[in-house]
Amino acid sequence: MTSTTSKSLKTLRLLALLEGISYLLLLGICVPLKYIFDIPEPTYPVGLAHGVLFVAYGIFVLIVASEFKWPFKTLFWAGFAAFLPFGTFVADKRIFKALRN
Numbered sequence: 001m002t003s004t005t006s007k008s009l010k011t012l013r014l015l016a017l018l019e020g021i022s023y024l025l026l027l028g029i030c031v032p033l034k035y036i037f038d039i040p041e042p043t044y045p046v047g048l049a050h051g052v053l054f055v056a057y058g059i060f061v062l063i064v065a066s067e068f069k070w071p072f073k074t075l076f077w078a079g080f081a082a083f084l085p086f087g088t089f090v091a092d093k094r095i096f097k098a099l100r101n
Contacts, residue, residue, distance in 0.1 A: 008067055012060040013096050016081075019057040020088035022050035027085060057082050069101060 030046045033039040057081060065075045078095050081087035 008060065008064050008098065009099055012057070012064045013092055014055060015060050016056045016088035016092045016096060019053040019082060020086065022046065022053050023085060026050050027030075032045065048083070054082055064096075064099075073096075 014043075026046050028045075030043040034043045061075065061078045061082075065078065070078075074095060078091050081091035084090075
């Protein structure tokens with residue numbers, strides 16, 4: 001594994017963590033605040049951060065998939081994980097962490 005690959009994988013794992021946290025904040029805190037308590041203000045900055053992290057995560061999934069020559073199935077599940085709450089945490093544990101070893 002080259003240092004570039006290692007750096008890309010570390011970046012992907014960090015993005016997976018941050019994207020997962022931002023998704024949970026958006027769904028678990030901002031949406032209830034907006035629709036139950038009529039407090040919409042936190043939704044925009046958290047939603048914006050989540051959107052940026054979501055796109056960055058997707059790009060890095062493609063970069064790491066290319067570097068590690070993932071089969072389509074692995075690429076699919078790593079990308080699909082971003083659409084599920086807790087999905088990126090599972091992807092990190094089952095896909096990304098396994099690549100380190």
